[in-house]
Every structure is written in structure tokens, then in C-alpha cells.
Amino acid sequence: MKKIKMSKHLKDNLTTFSIVTVAFIIVEILKATGHISSLMKGLLVPVCIYIICAIALNLCVGILGELSLGHAGFMCIGAFSGAFFSKCTQDVITFAPLRFTLAIIIGALFAALFGFLIGIPVLRLKGDYLAIVTLAFGEIIKNVINVLYVGKDTDGFRLSLKDTVSLHLSGEGKIIINGAQGITGTPNDSSFEVGFVLILITLIIVLNLINSRDGRAIMSIRDNTIAAESIGINITGYKLMAFTISAGLAGIAGVLYAHNLNSLMAQPKNFGYNMSITILLFVVLGGIGNIRGSVIAAVVLTLLPELLRGLADYRMLIYAIVLIVLMIFNWSPKILELRKKYSIKGLIGAKKAGEVK
Amino acid sequence: MKKLLSAVLATALIVSMLSGCAGASADTAATQSNASDTSAVSSDSSDQASTGAATFKIGGIGPITGGAAVYGLAVMNAAQIAIDEINAAGGINGYQVEYNFQDDELDNEKSVNAYNTLKDWGMQILMGTVTSGCCVAVASETAKDNMFQITPSGSAVDCIANPNVFQVCFTDPNQGIAAADYIADNGVASKVAVIYDSSDVYSSGIYAKFAEEATAKGLEIVSAEAFTADNKTDFSVQLQKAQENGAELVFLPIYYTEASLILSQADKMGYATKFFGCDGLDGILGVENFDASLAEGVMLLTPFAADATDDATKAFVAEYNKRFGENPNQFAADAYDAVYTIKAILEAGNVDPSMSVSDICEKCKSGMTSVSIDGLTGLGMTWSADGAVNKAPKAMEIKGGEYKLIQ
Numbered sequence: 001m002k003k004i005k006m007s008k009h010l011k012d013n014l015t016t017f018s019i020v021t022v023a024f025i026i027v028e029i030l031k032a033t034g035h036i037s038s039l040m041k042g043l044l045v046p047v048c049i050y051i052i053c054a055i056a057l058n059l060c061v062g063i064l065g066e067l068s069l070g071h072a073g074f075m076c077i078g079a080f081s082g083a084f085f086s087k088c089t090q091d092v093i094t095f096a097p098l099r100f101t102l103a104i105i106i107g108a109l110f111a112a113l114f115g116f117l118i119g120i121p122v123l124r125l126k127g128d129y130l131a132i133v134t135l136a137f138g139e140i141i142k143n144v145i146n147v148l149y150v151g152k153d154t155d156g157f158r159l160s161l162k163d164t165v166s167l168h169l170s171g172e173g174k175i176i177i178n179g180a181q182g183i184t185g186t187p188n189d190s191s192f193e194v195g196f197v198l199i200l201i202t203l204i205i206v207l208n209l210i211n212s213r214d215g216r217a218i219m220s221i222r223d224n225t226i227a228a229e230s231i232g233i234n235i236t237g238y239k240l241m242a243f244t245i246s247a248g249l250a251g252i253a254g255v256l257y258a259h260n261l262n263s264l265m266a267q268p269k270n271f272g273y274n275m276s277i278t279i280l281l282f283v284v285l286g287g288i289g290n291i292r293g294s295v296i297a298a299v300v301l302t303l304l305p306e307l308l309r310g311l312a313d314y315r316m317l318i319y320a321i322v323l324i325v326l327m328i329f330n331w332s333p334k335i336l337e338l339r340k341k342y343s344i345k346g347l348i349g350a351k352k353a354g355e356v357k
Numbered sequence: 358m359k360k361l362l363s364a365v366l367a368t369a370l371i372v373s374m375l376s377g378c379a380g381a382s383a384d385t386a387a388t389q390s391n392a393s394d395t396s397a398v399s400s401d402s403s404d405q406a407s408t409g410a411a412t413f414k415i416g417g418i419g420p421i422t423g424g425a426a427v428y429g430l431a432v433m434n435a436a437q438i439a440i441d442e443i444n445a446a447g448g449i450n451g452y453q454v455e456y457n458f459q460d461d462e463l464d465n466e467k468s469v470n471a472y473n474t475l476k477d478w479g480m481q482i483l484m485g486t487v488t489s490g491c492c493v494a495v496a497s498e499t500a501k502d503n504m505f506q507i508t509p510s511g512s513a514v515d516c517i518a519n520p521n522v523f524q525v526c527f528t529d530p531n532q533g534i535a536a537a538d539y540i541a542d543n544g545v546a547s548k549v550a551v552i553y554d555s556s557d558v559y560s561s562g563i564y565a566k567f568a569e570e571a572t573a574k575g576l577e578i579v580s581a582e583a584f585t586a587d588n589k590t591d592f593s594v595q596l597q598k599a600q601e602n603g604a605e606l607v608f609l610p611i612y613y614t615e616a617s618l619i620l621s622q623a624d625k626m627g628y629a630t631k632f633f634g635c636d637g638l639d640g641i642l643g644v645e646n647f648d649a650s651l652a653e654g655v656m657l658l659t660p661f662a663a664d665a666t667d668d669a670t671k672a673f674v675a676e677y678n679k680r681f682g683e684n685p686n687q688f689a690a691d692a693y694d695a696v697y698t699i700k701a702i703l704e705a706g707n708v709d710p711s712m713s714v715s716d717i718c719e720k721c722k723s724g725m726t727s728v729s730i731d732g733l734t735g736l737g738m739t740w741s742a743d744g745a746v747n748k749a750p751k752a753m754e755i756k757g758g759e760y761k762l763i764q
Contacts, residue, residue, distance in 0.1 A: 146585065309459065
């Protein structure tokens with residue numbers, strides 16, 4: 001019995017991996033043969049970024065069962081620490097893949113560190129309160145970065161929270177983080193291939209965690225905290241573990257984001273709560289706790305507004321309607337009933353049953 | 358009821374087919390890129406077709422939805438007017454001009470997406486983007502493709518870091534320096550307070566240089582208080598600081614929406630002082646529910662005033678009013694000038710649409726440094742190779758509900 005269950009997990013995971021890999025190969029072939037528009041080419045890296053984010057948040061929302069609205073904040077930390085590193089070492093480490101790998105590791109570690117620190121007080125809360133506090137932390141991160149001025153000259157780094165003038169940089173010093181203007185001139189190291197590898201790494205981390213002893217402990221906290229506590233599971237420890245990993249993975253997405261565009265700024269649009277909610281949208285529409293669903297939802301919902309550009313002024317309206325319809329389709333009890341009744345699997349099953357007869 | 362159910366079912370079916378597609382074919386990216394792949398091919402062929410039909414394709418990018426939509430719409434509309442005029446007058450070098458404006462929602466990433474969309478459309482010259490942040494992101498993409506880009510209102514220095522990008526508006530540092538120079542040289546005040554938006558590139562960019570130049574010129578900055586985009590409705594703290602420190606003048610390197618709030622709040626506090634702003638303040642008289650008499654005596658450095666009396670401005674303002682029902686702001690004027698600048702350099706370089714994007718860019722780059730434009734935002738505008746514009750800022754004062762030129 002147990003064996004069958006394990007192999008079901010394995011099969012499920014393999015399906016997810018093969019879906020991602022097949023998609024990657026198809027896109028690569030299209031790219032190689034030049035059958036892909038510039039818009040699509042430009043969207044490949046953002047799609048990877050949002051897939052990673054969605055998987056990261058699903059670990060927190062779906063597996064740990066705690067609603068976090070601060071993941072854009074962790075993305076922001078990852079983005080800025082990664083870009084800061086790349087910008088500082090641009091002249092020292094000229095081998096881009098090595099520099100980018102280090103930037104990703106640094107971004108992930110920083111985001112995880114902040115996830116850990118913020119997690120200690122925040123994870124004492126539950127439900128709505130946790131959501132509100134994480135939302136606040138996400139906003140705090142964005143606003144602090146917006147007043148952060150960091151420069152570098154021969155004496156080392158200088159930091160100010162006021163303006164560039166108070167950095168007192170010497171002649172050849174250069175400003176690295178320029179407050180609201182953020183970091184400009186980050187090397188464009190992100191590529192679809194790197195994004196693909198990072199998605200695979202994220203999937204391996206999250207899927208293996210879910211199917212491990214620790215993962216089952218985390219899910220037991222989600223399902224019944226008191227019961228989990230009664231059998232001696234370290235609630236705080238496991239909660240922190242899941243939250244920290246989730247923050248770290250969001251940090252990876254942030255690094256990828258920072259190295260995709262030339263200018264990195266912490267605006268309400270990209271690292272504000274709107275982004276946190278967009279990521280949550282991927283998770284909710286893809287199915288809470290369903291990793292493969294998050295991947296697919298992230299792809300569809302990232303591409304959709306861009307593919308609707310042809311509709312000009314009606315674009316945002318249609319996008320909203322599509323979201324509502326998708327939400328009803330995925331979650332309305334009546335529709336779920338209907339889906340069960342008329343599902344493809346069910347129809348095939350019925351056909352098979354008929355054949356047996 | 359049954360009808361409703363069947364309607365819902367039908368929708369559900371359609372959606373399920375779509376999302377089923379996503380699940381079954383394993384990947385929407387693949388299927389959709391398949392779909393777009395055909396569109397890419399068709400756009401390629403239309404590219405070739407366009408060279409046959411021979412039109413110039415000018416693209417524009419800016420926010421036309423969301424909080425900054427005012428600026429994007431102004432640019433979009435004004436450029437449309439300019440292009441319609443050019444087409445009616447026979448086009449550029451005898452070729453008609455096509456124009457396509459894409460929304461970027463004030464998001465760097467969306468801006469690059471918009472740029473890629475325009476590239477698929479066959480854009481040859483980019484007139485954009487409207488905002489600085491997006492402009493920096495897009496400029497690195499145009500540099501890769503070597504596409505000529507002229508931004509009407511992206512004022513950060515980083516916008517023109519690449520040789521293929523030129524600005525119609527002043528750069529932020531130049532505005533800061535010009536403002537400090539004007540205040541110091543004309544003895545407007547010696548104790549200055551600044552209220553700026555630290556989360557905005559434009560505002561903090563002007564402030565940084567203003568502070569530097571002001572200190573050099575012997576002005577005393579008695580208080581410099583910031584606010585952010587998340588917190589821009591109550592300015593009493595900042596105003597109180599300015600009042601307590603005895604500022605003779607409050608410098609507002611911000612946009613007019615916030616400035617109008619500052620003016621009315623200062624009035625409520627009974628704080629009568631001089632206010633001085635940059636081109637972002639242009640448009641303050643048009644703010645709804647704002648008592649324009651409060652703006653009396655406000656000084657601003659701006660290249661454009663909608664009530665200027667020269668013929669070009671009058672004609673433009675009248676046309677804009679007729680088509681869009683409002684007075685154009687300086688973003689609109691910058692965009693109008695940008696389009697005519699493109700026309701001038703294309704004519705000077707004798708460019709025709711069959712040339713490649715990169716060749717057009719080279720022609721335009723060399724044309725840009727030798728051209729001189731008499732536009733709405735300045736007479737005899739010239740450009741240096743670094744992309745910054747050379748034009749004289751005009752100091753205006755609001756008197757009797759109108760912008761009046763000082764000097």
C-alpha cells in the first residue's frame with residue numbers, strides 16, 4: 001500500500017518535471033528556428049520569475065497553510081542584494097556565469113535571512129493577522145530600500161538614509177543604490193536557460209521537501225496544529241523552516257528579475273503589495289497546495305495581459321473578466337460538481353467501463 | 358434557469374477547453390508561443406510589406422492606465438496631433454507615418470514588453486518612453502537593437518546614457534541647477550525649504566542637484582522634507598518644519614497634484630510664503646476643485662505654458678482642446694516637439710522607410726547634433742551628442758490666474 005503511494009508521488013513529480021522540460025525544449029526549438037516574436041522572447045524570463053515566485057509562495061500558503069502577503073518584499077530583498085553584488089563585482093569577476101551564480105546565492109541567502117528574522121515575530125500570528133503583518137513588512141522593505149543611498153569610493157562603502165549629497169563621496173566614487181532611482185546598469189545576466197535551471201532547482205527543493213519527513217510535519221501543522229503539537233512536532237521550528245525556504249526562493253526570483261532589466265527600482269508596481277497579491281493570485285488560481293497548478297497559472301496569467309494588447313483599451317477589462325471566470329471555474333462548488341460529472345477522466349473512465357461490459 | 362445553467366456550462370466548457378489545453382499540451386507558453394509564432398511570421402511579412410508600402414513606423418510607450426495615466430495620455434494625444442498634421446501635409450520625405458502607442462502601466466517590465474510588441478509591429482523609431490524609470494529599462498533594449506529613441510519627458514540622466522537616446526525635456530540635474538541659479542541670481546530668497554517626493558526619480562533627481570548647487574551659491578536650505586508615493590495627502594508636518602525654520606521660499610520639485618494640496622494646506626495653516634517649482638508644476642491651474650487664487654505668485658521654471666501667445670502654441674492648444682477637451686500640459690508639448698524633431702532629422706538625413714532600423718538610427722544620431730528646432734517648448738533647440746537638449750528654461754509666475762513670463 002505504502003509503496004503504491006510513494007510511486008504515485010514520484011509519478012506526479014515526474015509529470016511536473018517533464019511538463020516543464022518539454023515546454024523548455026519546445027520554446028528552445030522555436031527560438032532556434034526563429035519562430036518566436038520579440039514580445040514572446042522578452043516574456044520568457046519574466047515567466048520564469050513568476051513561476052519561481054508562485055512555487056515559493058505555494059510552499060508558504062499551500063503547504064504550511066499560512067497566508068503571506070509579503071513575498072514581493074522578499075523578492076525585493078533578493079533583487080537588490082543580488083544586483084548590488086553584481087554591480088560591485090562587475091569589474092572584478094568578469095566571468096558572467098560565476099558572478100551570476102554568486103549573485104543568486106547571495107540574493108537567496110539575504111531573502112532567507114530576512115524571511116527568518118521577520119518570521120520569528122510574525123509566525124506567532126495566525127490567519128488574517130499574519131497576512132496583514134506580512135503585508136506591512138513587505139511595504140516596509142520597499143520603503144526602506146527607497147530611501148537607501150549606498151556609494152562606494154576608495155575608502156569603502158558609504159551609506160545614507162537621506163540623500164546622495166550626504167554620502168560625501170570622494171572624486172572617483174560612484175553611487176550604487178541611488179534611493180528611489182534604485183540600481184541602474186546591472187549586467188543583463190538573466191536568460192531563459194538560467195531561468196529554466198532555477199525553476200528545476202526550485203521544483204526539486206519544494207517537491208522533495210513536501211514528500212519528506214519534514215514536509216509531512218509541516219503539512220500536519222497546517223491540518224491540525226494541536227494534534228501536531230501533541231505528538232511532539234516542533235511547531236515554531238517547522239513553520240520557520242518553511243517560511244524561510246519560501247522567502248529564499250522568492251529571493252532567487254528577485255535576483256533573476258534584477259538581472260533581466262537594466263534598471264531596478266522598488267516601485268509600488270513591481271515590489272509593492274500589488275505584486276504580492278498577483279503572486280497569490282497565481283497560487284490561488286493554480287490551486288492552493290498544487291505546485292504544478294501554480295506553474296501553469298503563473299505562465300497563463302503572465303502571458304495573458306500581454307497577449308491581450310491587441311484589444312487596446314479593453315485589455316484590463318477583459319483580463320479582469322478572465323480572472324473572475326477562472327476563479328469561478330476553479331473554485332465554485334457547483335462548477336466543481338459539474339466538472340466532476342463531466343471531467344475528461346470521468347468520460348474516459350465511463351468509456352472504459354462500457355468497453356468492459 | 359435552464360438557459361442560465363446552459364450558458365454557464367457553455368462558458369465553463371470553453372474555459373475548460375482552454376485550460377484543459379494548458380494542462381494537456383503541458384504548456385501554454387509553448388502553445389501560445391506557437392500562436393504568436395504565426396503572428397510573428399505575419400508581422401515579419403508585414404514588415405517586408407511595409408517596406409513595399411513605404412511608411413515610417415513610429416512607436417510610443419507610456420502609462421495610459423493607472424495613476425500616471427495623465428502624462429501618458431498627454432504624450433499619446435499630442436503625438437497623434439503632430440502625426441496627423443504631418444500626414445495631412447504629405448508626410449516625411451513623401452512617406453506617410455504610422456503611429457502606435459502602447460501602455461506600460463508605469464512598470465519597467467511592462468515597458469519592455471510594450472517595446473517588444475512594437476518591435477513585432479515593425480517600429481523603426483521610438484518616441485518614448487514617457488517616464489524616467491521605464492525609459493532607462495527600455496533604453497538598454499533600444500541600445501541592443503540600435504534603434505533611434507527620443508524621449509519627450511524621461512528626464513533622468515540615466516535615460517540618455519546610450520548614444521541612441523535623446524531627450525526633449527531638460528534633465529533633472531539641469532532643472533535643479535537652473536532653479537537654484539535662478540533663485541540665487543535674482544535674489545528671490547536666501548532661506549529655502551524643500552518638499553520633495555523621495556520615492557520619485559524625477560523629484561529626488563532634481564532635489565539632489567538643487568541641494569548641491571544651492572549650497573555652492575550660498576543659499577541656505579533650512580529644511581528638506583521628503584514624502585513618498587504611499588503618503589502624499591497630508592503635508593502639514595513638512596510645511597510646519599519649513600515655517601518654524603523661517604524659510605522665505607518653499608521649493609517644490611514635484612508634480613502639480615501634490616503641489617496643489619501643499620498650497621491649500623499652507624493656506625489653511627496661515628503660512629504665506631513664496632513657492633517655486635519646476636516643470637512638474639505646470640498644469641496646477643487646471644486641477645479640479647483647486648482654488649486657483651491660492652497659486653497666485655507661484656513661480657515655476659517650465660519650457661511651456663498653454664496660454665503663451667505665439668501662433669504655434671495657440672494653434673496647438675486650440676487643436677488639443679478641440680480633440681480632447683482639455684488644455685495640453687508640458688508633456689503634450691514635449692511630445693509634439695519630439696515628433697517634429699523626428700521629422701526634421703529624417704528630412705535632413707534624407708531617410709526613407711526601406712532602410713534598416715540600425716541605418717535609420719545612425720542617420721538620426723548624426724542628424725540630431727546638427728539640427729535646430731523651433732518648437733513649442735523652446736526656440737532654437739539643439740542637442741549635444743550625449744543626448745541632452747539645449748534650450749532656455751522660462752521662468753513663469755502665476756498672476757491673475759495665468760502663467761506670465763518673468764524678465
